[in-house]
Amino acid sequence: xxxxxxxxxxxxxxxxxxxxxxxxxxxxxxxxxxxxxxxxxxxxxxxxxxxxxxxxxxxxxxxxxxxxxxxxxxxxxxxxxxxxxxxxxxxxxxxxxxxxxxxxxxxxxxxxxxxxxxxxxxxxxxxxxxxxxxxxxxxxxxxxxxxxxxxxxxxxxxxxxxxxxxxxxxxxxxxxxxxxxxxxxxxxxxxxxxxxxxxxxxxxxxxxxxxxxxxxxxxxxxxxxxxxxxxxxxxxxxxxxxxxxxxxxxxxxxxxxxxxxxx
Amino acid sequence: xxxxxxxxxxxxxxxxxxxxxxxxxxxxxxxxxxxxxxxxxxxxxxxxxxxxxxxxxxxxxxxxxxxxxxxxxxxxxxxxxxxxxxxxxxxxxxxxxxxxxxxxxxxxxxxxxxxxxxxxxxxxxxxxxxxxxxxxxxxxxxxxxxxxxxxxxxxxxxxxxxxxxxxxxxxxxxxxxxxxxxxxxxxxxxxxxxxxxxxxxxxxxxxxxxxxxxxxxxxxxxxxxxxxxxxxxxxxxxxxxxxxxxxxxxxxxxxxxxxxxxxxxxxxxxxxxxxxxxxxxxxxxxxxxxxxxxxxxxxxxxxxxxxxxxxxxxxxxxxxxxxxxxxxxxxxxxxxxxxxxxxxxxxxxxxxxxxxxxxxxxxxxxxxxxxxxxxxxxxxxxxxxxxxxxxxxxxxxxxxxxxxxxxxxxxxxxxxxxxxxxxxxxxxxx
Numbered sequence: 001x002x003x004x005x006x007x008x009x010x011x012x013x014x015x016x017x018x019x020x021x022x023x024x025x026x027x028x029x030x031x032x033x034x035x036x037x038x039x040x041x042x043x044x045x046x047x048x049x050x051x052x053x054x055x056x057x058x059x060x061x062x063x064x065x066x067x068x069x070x071x072x073x074x075x076x077x078x079x080x081x082x083x084x085x086x087x088x089x090x091x092x093x094x095x096x097x098x099x100x101x102x103x104x105x106x107x108x109x110x111x112x113x114x115x116x117x118x119x120x121x122x123x124x125x126x127x128x129x130x131x132x133x134x135x136x137x138x139x140x141x142x143x144x145x146x147x148x149x150x151x152x153x154x155x156x157x158x159x160x161x162x163x164x165x166x167x168x169x170x171x172x173x174x175x176x177x178x179x180x181x182x183x184x185x186x187x188x189x190x191x192x193x194x195x196x197x198x199x200x201x202x203x204x205x206x207x208x209x210x211x212x213x214x215x216x217x218x219x220x221x222x223x224x225x226x227x228x229x230x231x232x233x234x235x236x237x238x239x240x241x242x243x244x245x246x247x248x249x250x251x252x253x254x255x256x257x258x259x260x261x262x263x
Numbered sequence: 264x265x266x267x268x269x270x271x272x273x274x275x276x277x278x279x280x281x282x283x284x285x286x287x288x289x290x291x292x293x294x295x296x297x298x299x300x301x302x303x304x305x306x307x308x309x310x311x312x313x314x315x316x317x318x319x320x321x322x323x324x325x326x327x328x329x330x331x332x333x334x335x336x337x338x339x340x341x342x343x344x345x346x347x348x349x350x351x352x353x354x355x356x357x358x359x360x361x362x363x364x365x366x367x368x369x370x371x372x373x374x375x376x377x378x379x380x381x382x383x384x385x386x387x388x389x390x391x392x393x394x395x396x397x398x399x400x401x402x403x404x405x406x407x408x409x410x411x412x413x414x415x416x417x418x419x420x421x422x423x424x425x426x427x428x429x430x431x432x433x434x435x436x437x438x439x440x441x442x443x444x445x446x447x448x449x450x451x452x453x454x455x456x457x458x459x460x461x462x463x464x465x466x467x468x469x470x471x472x473x474x475x476x477x478x479x480x481x482x483x484x485x486x487x488x489x490x491x492x493x494x495x496x497x498x499x500x501x502x503x504x505x506x507x508x509x510x511x512x513x514x515x516x517x518x519x520x521x522x523x524x525x526x527x528x529x530x531x532x533x534x535x536x537x538x539x540x541x542x543x544x545x546x547x548x549x550x551x552x553x554x555x556x557x558x559x560x561x562x563x564x565x566x567x568x569x570x571x572x573x574x575x576x577x578x579x580x581x582x583x584x585x586x587x588x589x590x591x592x593x594x595x596x597x598x599x600x601x602x603x604x605x606x607x608x609x610x611x612x613x614x615x616x617x618x619x620x621x622x623x624x625x626x627x628x629x630x631x632x633x634x635x636x637x638x639x640x641x642x643x644x645x646x647x648x649x650x651x652x653x654x655x656x657x658x659x660x661x662x663x664x665x666x667x668x669x670x671x672x673x674x675x676x677x678x679x680x681x682x683x684x685x686x687x688x689x690x691x692x693x
Contacts (some may be wrong), residue, residue, distance in 0.1 A: 139415050139422040154672045158623060160417045161425040224364070224376050225422065232426055254624040255525045255661075257396060259517050260406070 006067035013060035017053065034210040034235070035190035040110045042191065048103065114192065118205050119171040129175040129203070130166065135183030135196055138225030140164070140216060144245060151175070157248045164216065165244045166208065168235040173205045184220035187233060193219045208235045287345075290323045290368050292316065295388060296599045297580050298450050300592075302457040311487040312452050315499070318490075320445045323359075323368050331500070332444055332507050335437050341430075342438035357431050358438050361424065370442030372573070378604055380420040386573050387439055388446025390509070391638040394621035399634045399643050401516030402509050408436045410622065418618040444506055451502045452487070459498065460485045518633050518645070520626065524657035526665075535665065542666025545659055551632075551644055553663070556611040561670050563613040571609040572638040578606045609639050617671030628664045633657075 023029035033042055118126045132143040132151050142164050146155035166172055176185045178196040185204065186193035194204045216231035236244060294309055304312070321327030326339040346356035354360065359368075367374040370387035377384050385392070394411055395403035412432050415423035424432060462482040465473045472480040489496035526538065546553045546561075558564035570578055581603070584596050612620075621627055621636065633653070635643035645653035645660065655663075670676060 136417075137420060139417070141417060152672070152677070154669055158617070160414050160423055162415075162423040163425060224379075225420070228361075229422070230426060252624055253528070254626045255520060255629070256522075257517060257519055257626060259519060260404070260514050 006064050006071065009067055010060070010064040013057045013064075016060075017057065020049070020053070031188045031215075033189060033191060034208050034212070034214065035187075035192070036207040036209055037110075037113055038189075038191040040113070044107055044110055047106075051099070051103075118173060118203055119207075126203075127171060127173050127205075129173045131164065132175040132177070133164070133185055134177055134179050135185060135218065135222070135229070136179035137181060137223050138218075138229040140185070140218075140229070140231040141179075144248070146245075146249070155249075157245065157252060159248065162216075162231040164231060164233040165241060166233060166235055167238045167241040168208050168211050170238070171205065171207050173203055176202045176204055181222050182220045183218050183222045183229070186217045186219035187214065188217065189214040195220050211235045211237065292320075292323060292369050292445075295369075295371070295446065295449050295453070296602070297576060298453045300596055300599050301580060301583065302453050303592075304453050304456060305484075307484065308456050308460075308487060312449070312456065315452060315487060315489060316445065316449055319448065319499075319503070320441070326438075326441060328441060328444075329503070331503060332441075333511060334441055334444070338434040338437040339441055342434040354431060357427075357435055361427075362435065365420065370439070370446060373602075373604075381607070382419055383573070383604060383607070384420070386446075387443040388449065389572065389576075389638075390443045390447045390506075391572055393636045393638055394627075395637070396518060396626075396630055397513055397516035397634070398518060398648050399637050400648070402513040404513045404517060405436055405440075407513075408439060409433070412436065414622065416620045417623075418616075418620050440510060444503075444510065447506045448503060451506065452499070455498065455502065456487055460487060460495075516648075518630055520629060520661075521657050524661065526661050538662045538665040539669050541659070542662035542664070542669075545655070545663050546666055550654060551659075551663065556640065557614055558611070560675070561614040563611040565611055567608055567610050569609050569640040570606060571640070574606045574609070577603045581606065611641075614667055614670045615673070615676040617676075625661075625664055625668070628667055629657075629660055632660045632663055 030042060030045070033039065121127055128145070128149060129151065130144070132145075134141045134143065139160060140162055142159045143151060144157040144159075145151045146153065146157055148155055174185075176194055176196050177200070178198045180198060182195060182197060184193050184195040187206075190206050190208065192204055192206055194202050196202055211234075213232050213234045216233050218226055218229035220226075222229065292313070294313060298304075299309055299312075319327075319329060324344045326336075326343045328334045328336055328339065341353070341355055342357045344356045344359070346354070346360035348354050364374045364376045365380065365384040366372055366387070367377065367384075372384040372386035374384065390402065392403040392407070394416070395401075395407040397404060397407070409432060411421070412435060413423060413425040415421050424435070427435075463485050465481040465483045467473050475481050487495065489499050530538075545551045546557075547559075554561075554565060556563075556565040580596075581600055584593075584600055588596075619628065621631060631641065632655075633643055633645035635641045643653070644655045645657070647653075
C-alpha cells in the first residue's frame with residue numbers, strides 16, 4: 001500500500017513540473033509579449049516560478065520520502081517523539097523571510113515603472129492620453145481626442161466596436177474609466193491590467209514593440225457578460241494610425257448613404 | 264477497497280447524477296401568449312398554430328424556411344442549434360452562443376438575463392426595429408442590422424460583435440430576420456384564426472345540419488389545417504407573402520438625403536457655428552418641438568409618460584385584466600401576466616450625455632430626426648414616405664444634427680470640476 005499512496009503523492013510534483021515544461025506545446029504558456037516592459041515582468045514571473053518551483057519539488061520529494069519510509073504498514077518500531085528543534089525553526093523562518101524580502105525589493109522597480117511612473121515629456125509633464133477607454137457592461141468603448149488633441153471636445157472620435165487602434169513604438173498613455181461597475185482593462189500581450197472603479201479615472205501606459213492585433217479582455221467580474229467582454233487592440237505604424245483616425249473621422253461625418261443594387 | 268458496497272453505492276449515485284445532467288431537452292418555440300390570450304385562441308387552436316409554424320419554420324435546432332421567404336437556409340443552419348464547433352473550427356449555434364440569453368429562444372427579448380437589463384432586449388416578433396436607415400414604417404435593411412451587431416448599442420446592454428468573422432455576423436442577421444418573420448407570421452396566424460375561422464355547422468352525409476336536442480344546429484370548431492384545406496393554405500401563403508414583401512422592400516425605404524441640402528465638407532468654423540445657432544432655434548422652436556419630450560434643457564425631462572411599442576403591448580394586456588371575463592380566462596390571463604416584465608415608460612434621450620444608441624454618425628442622427636424612431640414616441644419630421652411632405656426641410660434637419668452633436672460639449676453639459684477644498688478655517692477670517 002505504501003507503494004500506491006506515496007507514489008500518488010509523488011505524482012503531484014511530477015505533474016506540476018510537467019505542466020510547466022509542456023505548457024508551450026499545449027498553448028497554455030505565457031502569451032507572446034509585445035511590450036517594452038513586458039520582458040521585465042516575465043523575468044520576474046520566471047524567477048519566482050523557479051524559486052517556488054524548486055522549493056515545491058524539494059518539499060514534495062521530502063513528503064514522498066517520509067511517506068515511503070515511515071509507512072505504518074511496514075514499520076513496527078515504536079514511535080519516537082521529538083520536542084522540536086529550535087535551530088530548525090529559526091532556520092526555516094529566517095530563510096523564507098529573507099527570500100520574500102529580497103523578492104519584495106527586487107520587484108519594486110518593475111512595479112514603479114508599470115504603475116507609478118507615467119511617461120513624461122521633455123518638460124516633465126505627463127504625456128496626454130492617446131485614447132480614453134470606457135468599460136461598460138459588456139463592451140469596451142474608445143474615445144480618441146481628435147485633431148485638437150483634447151478629450152471631451154466636439155471633434156472626439158468615439159468607437160463602440162471594440163477595436164482599439166494605437167501607434168507602435170511610441171509611449172502610449174491610456175485613460176481608463178468605467179461607466180457602471182468594476183471592470184478591468186487587461187492586455188495579456190502587454191502584461192498589463194488595470195481595474196477601473198466607477199468614478200475613478202486611471203492611467204495605463206506602455207510602449208508596444210510589434211504591430212498586429214492582440215486581445216483585450218475584462219479581468220474583473222462585472223456581471224453575466226463578463227466572459228465575453230472582449231476587444232482587440234491593433235498596433236499600427238504612425239502613418240497608418242493617422243490614416244485610420246482620418247478614416248474614423250470620415251465615418252463619423254458620413255452624410256450620404258449607398259443604396260444597394262437591385263438584385 | 265473499491266469494491267466495498269458503500270463505495271459502489273456512492274459511485275452509482277454519482278453516475279446517475281452525471282447522466283441526468285448530460286441529458287438535454289431539445290428547446291422548442293413557445294407561443295406568443297399575450298397575442299394568443301388577447302385573441303381568445305383556444306388550446307386546440309394554439310396547438311394547431313404551433314404545428315403550422317413548425318411546418319413553416321422548423322424548430323430552434325432545425326430551422327426551415329420556405330423559398331418564398333428569400334432567407335438563406337445555409338446561414339440559418341449555422342446560426343441555429345446548440346453551440347458547437349466542427350473540425351475546421353467553424354462555429355455553429357451562433358444564436359445560442361451569443362444571443363439567446365438576452366433575446367430568448369423565441370426572439371422575444373425574454374431570455375434569462377433580460378429581466379436585469381434596462382432597456383429590455385429587443386423583441387423581434389413584431390418586426391419593429393428602432394435603429395435603421397429607412398422610413399418609420401419600413402423594415403430595417405440587412406446593413407442596418409449588420410451595423411447594430413458591429414457597433415452594439417451604446418447605453419444599453421447590447422455589446423459589439425465586430426470581433427466575430429463576417430460570415431458569422433451575416434448568419435446572425437439572417438437568423439434575426441427569420442425570428443422576425445416567424446414572429447410576424449405567428450401573430451398573423453393568431454389573428455387569422457380569430458377573424459376568419461369561425462365555427463361551422465356540423466353536417467350529416469346528406470349535407471343537412473345535425474341538430475342537438477334543443478333543435479339548434481351543432482357547431483363545430485373549424486380546425487386550422489392548411490395541409491388539408493386549400494383555402495386556408497392559400498390565405499396563409501398570402502399572409503406570408505405580405506410579410507416577406509415588407510422585408511424585401513426595406514432597401515426601397517432607405518432615406519437618401521438630398522445631395523443639394525447636405526452641408527459642405529469644407530465649412531468654416533463660422534459656418535458651423537451659424538448652423539448650430541439655427542439648429543438651436545429649431546430645437547427650441549414650435550415647428551420641430553423637440554423640447555416637448557427632450558425637455559427645456561435637452562436632458563430628456565419633457566414628457567415621460569408614454570411607452571414604446573413593446574411596453575405598450577404589455578400595458579394594454581395588463582389593463583385588460585380588469586375587464587371581467589370567465590374565471591378560466593381570468594386564470595390564464597393572470598398566468599401570462601405573471602411572466603411579463605414590469606412596464607417601463609419611454610424616457611426621452613438625455614442629449615447632453617453624448618451617448619447615441621442608434622449610431623453616432625451625422626447621418627444616423629439625421630435619420631432619427633427625419634423618420635423618428637420606429638416603435639417609440641419619437642416622431643419623424645420628414646416625409647413619412649417617398650413623395651410625401653414633411654414638417655422640416657432637410658437643410659433644417661442638418662442644422663438640428665449640428666446642434667445635437669454640439670450639445671454634450673456645451674459648458675452646462677460638462678461635469679463640474681470639484682471645488683478646491685477650503686483649507687483655511689473659517690474662524691481665521693475673524
